[in-house]
Amino acid sequence: MLLASVIKNIAALSTFEQRPSSQSLTCVLDTAVVVNDIQPHSVGKVVMHGVYWKAKAINSLSSQTISIGQTVSISHRQGLTLYVSPEGA
Numbered sequence: 001m002l003l004a005s006v007i008k009n010i011a012a013l014s015t016f017e018q019r020p021s022s023q024s025l026t027c028v029l030d031t032a033v034v035v036n037d038i039q040p041h042s043v044g045k046v047v048m049h050g051v052y053w054k055a056k057a058i059n060s061l062s063s064q065t066i067s068i069g070q071t072v073s074i075s076h077r078q079g080l081t082l083y084v085s086p087e088g089a
Contacts, residue, residue, distance in 0.1 A: 030074050031087060038066040038084070046072060046082060054081045 030048060038044030038055055040063050046055040057066060058075045066072060072084035 031071050032074060032082065032084065034066055034068050034070045034072060037068055038072075040064065043081065046084065048074070048082070055084050056081055058083045058085050 032046035032048035032053065032055070034044060034055070035047050035052065036045035038046075038057050040057070043054050043056055044066065046053050055072070057064070066084070066086055071087040073087050075083045075085060077083070
């Protein structure tokens, strides 16, 4: 009985289809709203489409604070951290 269950699970995994890359998560060139200040050289938090993300200022802006409520543009994503700049900067 156990062996049959294991075989069934392996068969299900072998037929698993991945989503095409065109449907993968993309957030570059999108915008988000700051919910925790993004201090220089520190991680803050933003919300994008109802999802909260860690966020850091892109290198050229790492000397200024990005305040709560400010809209930011997303430059790129590294792991689960978004790199952002104030919108229009």
